[in-house]
Amino acid sequence: GAVVSQHPSRVICKSGTSVKIECRSLDFQATTMFWYRQFPKKSLMLMATSNEGSKATYEQGVEKDKFLINHASLTLSTLTVTSAHPEDSSFYICSARESETSGSDNEQFFGPGTRLTVL
Amino acid sequence: GQNIDQPTEMTATEGAIVQINCTYQTSGFNGLFWYQQHAGEAPTFLSYNVLDGLEEKGRFSSFLSRSKGYSYLLLKELQMKDSASYLCAVRDGDNFNKFYFGSGTKLNVKP
Numbered sequence: 589g590a591v592v593s594q595h596p597s598r599v600i601c602k603s604g605t606s607v608k609i610e611c612r613s614l615d616f617q618a619t620t621m622f623w624y625r626q627f628p629k630k631s632l633m634l635m636a637t638s639n640e641g642s643k644a645t646y647e648q649g650v651e652k653d654k655f656l657i658n659h660a661s662l663t664l665s666t667l668t669v670t671s672a673h674p675e676d677s678s679f680y681i682c683s684a685r686e687s688e689t690s691g692s693d694n695e696q697f698f699g700p701g702t703r704l705t706v707l
Numbered sequence: 708g709q710n711i712d713q714p715t716e717m718t719a720t721e722g723a724i725v726q727i728n729c730t731y732q733t734s735g736f737n738g739l740f741w742y743q744q745h746a747g748e749a750p751t752f753l754s755y756n757v758l759d760g761l762e763e764k765g766r767f768s769s770f771l772s773r774s775k776g777y778s779y780l781l782l783k784e785l786q787m788k789d790s791a792s793y794l795c796a797v798r799d800g801d802n803f804n805k806f807y808f809g810s811g812t813k814l815n816v817k818p
Contacts, residue, residue, distance in 0.1 A: 592749075620804055631794060631808040632750070681749055685804070696806065698742075698749035 590616045590686045594699035601672055602707055609667045609702045611638075611682030617662035618684035622696065623655070626679040638665040672706040679703055709733045711809035713795050718815045719785055727780045727793050727812045735800020741769050741780045742794040744811065750794055754780065782814075790816045 591614040601607050611621055619640045624632040636657055637645040644657035654676075656668040665684075669676050683696040710732040719725040731739070738757040742750035756762055756771035756778060768781040782789055792811040799805035 622804065629810075629813075631810040632796075632806075633808075634805065637804055679747075696752075698751070700749045701747070703747070 590614075590684070590697045592682065592684050592697045592699040594682055594702050596702060597700060598703045598705075600705045600707065603673050604671055607669045607672055607704060609669075609680055609682075609704075611665045611667070611684070611699050613663045613684045613697075616684075616686045618665075618686070619662060621659060621665040621682055621684045623657065623665075623667050624681045624683065626681060626701075628679075632681065635667075640665075669704065672704070674706045677704055677706045709797070709807040711795055711797060711807055713793075713809040713812045715810070716813045716815070718817060719782075721785055721787060721816055721818050723785050724781065724783050725785060725814065727782070727795075727814065729778045729780070729795030729809055731776050731778070731795070731797050731807075731809075733776075733797050733799070733807060736773065736797060737800045737803060738798040739769075739771055739778050740796040740798065740806070741767075741778075742796060744792045744794055746792075753793075785816050787816050787818070790814060 593612045595610045621638040623635045625635050626632050634647050635650045638657045638659040640659045646652050659665040679701050681701040682699045712730045740755050741753040743753050744750040754769040761770045766783045771778045792813045794811045795809040796806045
């Protein structure tokens with residue numbers, strides 16, 4: 589299957605700082621990538637859909653100014669958590685689809701995730 | 708709203724068979740996916756059903772009944788490495804990019 593990488597895998601930061609997380613599709617191009625958040629023992633919650641060359645689409649309840657998304661190329665999307673606070677501590681996972689064709693069974697390929705801890 | 712239910716936790720014995728159920732109530736439907744997730748890692752794809760019936764893939768099988776809003780994942784010949792969380796996800800009927808995930812079932816495989 590296709591490979592998606594994330595960097596960093598783990599980050600600890602002080603409250604008030606900003607943290608950038610990168611998501612890369614290594615062997616395919618992805619015009620659309622997705623950012624999820626996962627709390628302990630909870631499922632994945634879609635935060636936003638990242639579209640290459642255009643603005644991201646945020647899910648209801650997700651602050652656009654808090655979670656900045658940039659999809660500058662067909663293989664890279666970044667999520668920046670601005671002015672992070674302890675409640676932003678979570679596991680952030682990105683995913684990408686290999687093809688944009690509808691009606692197919694192509695699944696999302698997930699990155700390994702980034703564990704963010706805000707002190 | 709979208710509602711996807713799975714049991715929180717299950718325990719089974721190595722070598723046995725276990726069935727993990729998933730029921731869903733969503734405004735639209737375009738496929739149901741099962742993912743395996745080990746602690747601290749990203750989910751990995753296991754199976755996909757869009758039509759009613761059983762899909763078999765080695766030790767893993769997945770069943771779907773759209774009229775009942777029900778699916779199950781069947782794991783045979785359980786191995787210790789199968790200890791993980793199993794996530795049921797429904798793809799939105801209108802937006803192929805949108806997946807709704809259940810909270811996951813933590814499977815503990817014991818010797």
